[in-house]
Amino acid sequence: MNSNCSFEAVDQVMRYLELVIYMPIFLFGLLLNVAALVVFCLFLRKWTESTIYMTSLALMDLLLIFPLPFKMHATNHLWPAHLQPLCSVLESLYFVGIYGSIYTIMCIAVDRWVAICHPFRAKQLRSPKAAFWTCVGVWMLVLAAMSSTIFRFREAGHTAFHCFHSFSKKGWSPQVISCLQVFGFLLPALVVVYCSFKTIWVLKQSGQRSPKSRACVKIIYSSLCAFLVPFTPSHLGILLQFLVHQGVIQDCGAKTNISLFIQIAMCLSNISCCLDAACYYFIAHEVRSTKHTFRLSMISQRRATFSTSEV
Template sequence: MVSSNCSTEDSFKYILYGCTFSMVFVLGLISNCVAIYIFTFTLKMRNETTTYMLNLAISDLLFVFTLPFRIYYFTVRNWPFGDILCKISVTLFHTNMYGSIFFLTCISVDRFLAIVHPFRSKTLRTKRNAKIVCVAVWITVLAGSMPASFFQSTSTQNDTGQNQHTCFENFPNATWKTYISRIVIFIEIVGFFIPLILNVTCSTMVLRTLNKPVTLSRNKLSKKKVLKMIFVHLVIFCFCFVPYNVTLILYSLMRTQIWINCSLVTAIRTMYPITLCIAVSNCCFDPIVYYFTSDTIQNSIKKNRSARTRDSRFSEIQITENFIQHSLQTLKAKIFDNES
């Protein structure tokens, strides 16, 4: 049980949230806008993997648009934007986090089917089926995120007697015991542990397939690309989502006052804001997954670079030719004046 004398000082989180969310807003806005532009206008050939990536970028961008409100709240420590916007902001936070987990899992499963079962999965790995899966993911994460937003708007009274509105925090322990803890259990099982098992299993099966004698004779360069994909994918997934979701379970146990002592309370209250900031940073890391997972995107970026290089060289040649023509015309004019 939590002792009433336990220290609950965690005011450092306001500065941490404000700085981290500001950085994520700038980087996430730029990187995901560029990613959506590439997916929508630059890519000529789209497949099921790019369909998952486009939806992942849209999910990131929707969450990024809510960050200015969070930055203001954690700077001023007051929520003046109303109850509805608080619920929308919380819903989009959970939608982005667990939508990112699901879409990254879809990419991992798609890569597993393409490498381990290339012939059997031809009928499954279609753009139509990928769109159906994306719709199912959106419905699932929205249905799971909305109940969590019902408790996210509270109003407390500060020392001056004025009403100070809060969002994202300060829920009573009774609410945690009766409602929020159950939501956390559901979210963790469906939104984290099952996708984690799928990601690890699919990546392990892909590695086993690549190490078979039949596949060892393949192009070493393509094998290195696949290994790099798996490494980047797992590192980003584990770095962003594992610490936060594990800490969220401990935080829920702490709030429901189950076998928690004071030293553990202090550690959890310190780790929770840090792991939350790491989880939010997935908006900036997802474009790295796009680059390393899709050869189509890499080729598109390389083509754009080469096209810009050709255009710059062509413009330089044009400038040189114009200069030569102008010099010849000037020389001819001088010769004509001398002869006359």
């Protein structure tokens, strides 16, 4: 990056803007996710696939929320060099929370697609045990991928530094950014979008307009919004900042605008822990309507099979 290009104005704006954004996200996110865990663990008597996935998602959101006070502090204060290991741990937890949420939402979309679009196969593929081990697999995957990667992003130094900022050149290498964009966002996004719209189409084709069916559609739209709204701008910002580090974008004005954009986008991506509350709100309806949804899908498929056999 061009040393003649000053980012002091951007840093000055973000010192105050991060506090304005992070404080409500931290307070509401903590309250909503703790409340969700209390409901799922204490008040819902039966563990279903949906409640297991949502419990895992709430835990991922809390993992994202935990480092936010440290992130707010690091914006306005330099940390001494001996706190670099602590910073790497906090950064790892933060990114595990982000990408764990992404993959958990993807699993929820796939599980719902199987349940509604393939109800006969769902009897063999879906179970609380399968959902539990899927969540365990997601946790192991993101912990292994993010922790081993983030710890290499900070080179040992002897000067004060800003945690959550100024990753080393290894953090912006083409290999890292390509994997982050493709496997961290684009692939899960394609799966979520496909499963969501396919499920909505099947529900509409069934011809049912019951309140339970409408509630299921609301769940799908809320999950889709909880995925696309926070994570699309942040990954676009990462891509643009990568182009800056690669020298593709050299104009100073463009660099400062991209720096401001990626920092705001990354701040707003944390709102996912609050948007997921929409999923928690509808989860009780989904738990009660699971059998009803199975029945509608099976009747619809039977009708299609019967109609085909008559031709």
